[in-house]
Amino acid sequence: MNFLGIIPARFGSTRLEGKPLADICGKPMIQHVYEQAQKAIENVYIATDDKRIEDAVKSFGGNVVMTSEEHNSGTNRCLEAYNIIQQNSKIKFDVVVNIQGDEPMLVPDQILELAACFNNPNTEIATLIAKITKAEDLEDLTNAFVIFDKNMKSIYFSRSVIPGVKDIEKSEWLGKTDFYKHLGMYGYRPNTLENIAKLPQSRLEIAEGLEQNRWIENGYPIHVAISKYNNSMSVDTKADLENIRKIMCK
Template sequence: MDTNSHASAEVQNNLTRILGIIPARFASTRFPGKPLIDINGKSMIQRVYERALQSLKLDEVVVATDDERILVHVNDFGGRAILTSQAHQSGTDRCAEAADKLPGFDIIINIQGDEPYIDSRQIDLLASCFADSETKLATLVKNITTAEELNNPNSPKVVLNKNYEALYFSRAAIPYMRGKGNEDWVNEHTFYKHIGIYGYRRDTLQAITKLPVSLLEKAESLEQLRWIENGYKIKVAVTDIETKAIDTPADLENILKDSGQGL
């Protein structure tokens, strides 16, 4: 190999490769089989997959599923899927198994499989957090603008430090604004809600899935608290793009009624 070829190989070997994984579980208490539901002629999982392919940062996209029906369906529309265990308790655990089976990627982006409106710019924003070699974990947040959203326990809130790292996640409105009426809090302080897309370095992903469930995680039912409780820093980027998840049949009905989303 000549000097130039050797240099080119070194550059290639040093490139950061990013894998997008879409965890897709068939069983769901509130909406069984929802990855395969039809949304204006395409399944939800196909719509998420196609949105992820629009990312400028991802080198590859794969669906990680626990069910042969989803695996076959993804293959049928031309996507790539991998079968994972049915025993996983979270999308993070499923991503870890899939990443372990797919070597050669440095960064893993965990893309929610129930957000057919996912904007590829959010994926790219999250991926950009890893330009800093110190970033091991990353996620997104968005400004909260209404008291209703602030007080919704189904929408986790986040407080940040000055380095845009997560200090704490909670289903409660945090911080507490002493001496202010709750309905006025959003006018007095910048509150953030968590957007549930995660990025991990490969070794960090494998490490956090081996951690035992923590006390804070049990209290809030938020797995990212396990990472913080064990000393991991979570880098945060702020997005102004809204996301819509389908958790229940009612959510699907609302989305299908909305004709202005371009689906």
């Protein structure tokens, strides 16, 4: 199978403007993500709508495509980028991998974990999840929690902890049942990516602020794979950026 990795990158961010270009150990953050992704996938592109990001990517020799400023989700930006790249490529891509652009410590093996989901010809969309092992993760409202069936298909994603545990204080939930959080990376068959990008916002998506619920509500099963790596460090705030710098620039 031929995999295409796409890293959506916007300059505008509510909490940390320009974060793809934030310096980490002498490189822009987006370069760290790109270089890590290339360790797992040969064909990786950054999809942006900003000339500053385009120039930065070209300066380190990366692949970049310019996309519309009108996209309201990384999924739609991925689709436009895929169409541009596929139209100009001799390679027929079988799977598009949507890689988070704000995770400079991306583990390449996670991309391989996701890619393995597509060995099943029935997998149309796949994503990674991790088992929660720390009680504080149940209190972290930036997490998206997920429940799934015996066939590893997601049932629901929520900002609230799911499942709930009856008649027990929340502080004692961990250990009574298993809890999982979403890690954010997605893979799609190209036809499915095109279809889900056309879907209007759904009730459950709006309620939770989670786009993937739109796909579930419309009957698109999401295959989940439990990652060996139970954390993904994303940069959303200045504090996150400083923390990442301390870890990576030792």
